[in-house]
Each structure stands twice: as C-alpha cells, then as structure tokens.
Amino acid sequence: MTTVAFIGLGNMGGPMAANLAKAGFTLRAFDLSQEALDVAKSNGCEVAFSAQEAATDADFVISMLPAGKHVRGLYVEGETPLFDVIKQSALVIDCSTIDADTARSVAAAGAEKGIGFVDAPVSGG
Numbered sequence: 001m002t003t004v005a006f007i008g009l010g011n012m013g014g015p016m017a018a019n020l021a022k023a024g025f026t027l028r029a030f031d032l033s034q035e036a037l038d039v040a041k042s043n044g045c046e047v048a049f050s051a052q053e054a055a056t057d058a059d060f061v062i063s064m065l066p067a068g069k070h071v072r073g074l075y076v077e078g079e080t081p082l083f084d085v086i087k088q089s090a091l092v093i094d095c096s097t098i099d100a101d102t103a104r105s106v107a108a109a110g111a112e113k114g115i116g117f118v119d120a121p122v123s124g125g
Contacts (some may be wrong), residue, residue: 001026005058007051007074008096009036012122013064016095018043030054052085061086064095064122068102076109088114097121 002025006017009031021027021044029045030053031037037047048054051074055061061082065071071094075082086092092110094103094117107117 002060003028003058005030005048005051005054005061006040006045006064007031007054007061008064008066009033009040010064010066013062013095014039014043016062016064017045021045028054028058051082052080055082055090056085057087059090061090061092062095063092065098066096068096068098071096071098071106072102075106083110083113083115086110086113086115091116091118093118093120095120095122097123 004020004025004027006013006027006029009017009029014036017027017029017040027045028048029040030048030051041047063074092115103119110117
C-alpha cells in the first residue's frame, strides 16, 4: 500500500491529509500543533511524533508550511534534515506558497540526494 507522509496540518493541510486517508492511502501525519494531530487522528491518519518519523519509508512526502524558511529548515537544515531520512524513490510535493528561489534551492538539495521534489503551491482561493 502507498504510504504518504503529510507535514503541516493547518487550515488547508489538515483537510487534504484527511481526504488522502479517506481515499485509502496510509497517511502518516505530523504537525507542531497537538490539536491538529488530534483532528488528523480522528480523520483516519496515523500520528507521527516527528516529521522524520512521518517521512521515513514514505512513498510520497507532502508538506504545507507557512514560509520558505520553514520548508528549508524541514528538508535541508537542522539536526536531522528530512532529505537525510527520505528514501530515494520517494517524491516530495511541497504545497507551501513560498518564494521561487527557496523552492529551487530545496529542490536542488533533494536532487543531490536523488530525491524528486515538486513545487506545487496552493493559494486557498
């Protein structure tokens, strides 16, 4: 079965994750908000205790974060960047509405590790 990691369960990410879980995907969800995690769990998502736990062995990693600095921090920087735990055959789909330069630089960092990265911002309009 296809496993999807979903990171960022706010006003748009939470319903998107719920829809994927309802469609039958194994959905591992992570957010910094416990309330968002509780809602995700009630919608059929598996709750992960970290972004790294959610992304490990996932076939797809979807992120929906507030700003470019958060996307860069998640995938490239920090103690354990997500690109260090995502398997090479996975596809990253970043739905954060961020600046193009950050999206390009994060995509390049993923490419260096053999990980596909799609910039797919949403506006909520």
